[in-house]
Amino acid sequence: MGKCKFLLGLGIGAVIGGLCYRFSRTDKAREWKEKACHAAKKMGGRVNDAMDSVKEKMAGTAG
Secondary structure, three states, rough: OOHHHHHHHEEEEEEEEEEEEEHHHHHHHHHHHHHHHHHHHHHHHHHHHHHHHHHHHHHHHHH
16 A cells, blocks of 8 residues: 555656646746846845845944
């Protein structure tokens, strides 16, 4: 019974993986990837600015 569940899970996983790969090659998926990368870079810049601001405030209160 355990072997049957394993094979069933393996088959389902293979089908889902194949569909995900197929979808990732579409133009829409590439567009979403570009938007996600842009948003991540934008957020990273904001985090760096916030960290610099905190460091400046900490340096001002330490002296």
